Amino acid sequence: MNSDHYQFEIGINLQPEARELTVLFSGEGSPKPGHKVGPSVHDYYLVHTILSGQGVFVSEGHAYVCQAGDTFLITPGKLFSYESDKRTPWHYVWAAVQGEQALRLLSEAGLSPEKPVLQGADAAALHSIYQRIRLSFRQSPYPGLESLEASGWMRLLLHRLGLVSRNLENGAAEQPEMIDRQVEQAIRWISLQYHQQLGIGQIASSLGYHRAHFSKAFKERTGLSPKQYLMKIRMDKAKELLASRALTIDEVSSSVGFNDALYFSKQFRSWFGQSPSEYRSRLAPF
Known part of the structure; x- marks a missing residue:
């Protein structure tokens, strides 16, 4: 158990390969009130979705209050920090990805360095997909297949986020019938x-x-x-x-x-x- 969390689970890709989109690891946690990460930088993309509670995410000096249903993106080389609320600490899931098409696919899903927060998703539906990503890394004799499976679930996650993004941008009245x-x-x-x-x-x-x-x-x-x-x-x-x-x-x-x-x-x-x-x-x- 991570001492800064009430709950902390993680699955790690033992054989990440150079692909369009590769999941490096995925996890779930319930940090303690006021738990803070950063300021720091990563060399991979890291996506968090809030399941309950709230906290503050800071990217390139811009602060975003995030709560259940919100997703935020940490971009390689970009200074970030995030902190759990002291009264209602958040419970979140996350996935780290890399790949030559990672930025394009994330942008299609509505997440980018310019727009690092996406609001209004169905947290429960996304939670189940994150779980499938994490459970892909079950340390079987076939880590390459585990990596492939995780990439597939990650694409489904981005698809779901992309649908949320389109609804927010266009509004229901402007959606094609x-x-x-x-x-x-x-x-x-x-x-x-x-x-x-x-x-x-x-x-x-x-x-x-x-x-x-x-x-x-x-x-x-x-x-x-x-x-x-x-x-x-x-x-x-x-x-x-x-x-x-x-x-x-x-x-x-x-x-x-x-x-x-x-x-x-x-x-x-x-x-x-x-x-x-x-x-x-x-x-x-x-």
Whole structure:
């Protein structure tokens, strides 16, 4: 137990490698009231997130009062100090990182030497990720894999912080409508999985929407219902496959998501005014 802390736990990377982003160590602690670190400098990036209590972080002469949900960044070569509050000492988690892309990734997450504090995160959600980072370093026979695992969890942590940063910068009213993003995701899903037995209800449910609401939003943005859009993708792809002449009609039908070749032919005629075989026969020969 660290004598300056009521609680102190740490996991250390035994095999840090030169990567875009490498976690050197990660820990959790509850320092005693008034516990102070610095003034000092580090040669790595060190991220702290406050779980409860409060304290003061000082970077390059600027003081920031930090409390639960706040995250602060210590930058290599930058003079810093931080001190636990004397009445409500903070409980925090931390992770140290280095790598050629570390600064870029931290900046994407909303933390930089110019903006070393990010406020308003869900401390409990971040806590669980920090724990996974620390527990990656379980001193197994495979420290290289432990390092890789920790880097993955660190990227997830930065992703979560980045979402908080975007909300703070843009405000909810200026955020792109979530339904717009979900429609875009559905379009990508249909465009990649048209050959599967897709159900519109399944897609809507997976994206968190009732089928009727999702279908209405989809049509408003594309001019087609999800079912019509799926059929259009299938029919356009069927024309491509028929033109290649590499597959039989039955094989084309199966390739674009139809189990019944007769039903496929009926749908093809409905869309293009001719059967698949008629369409193929009217194409110019190779």
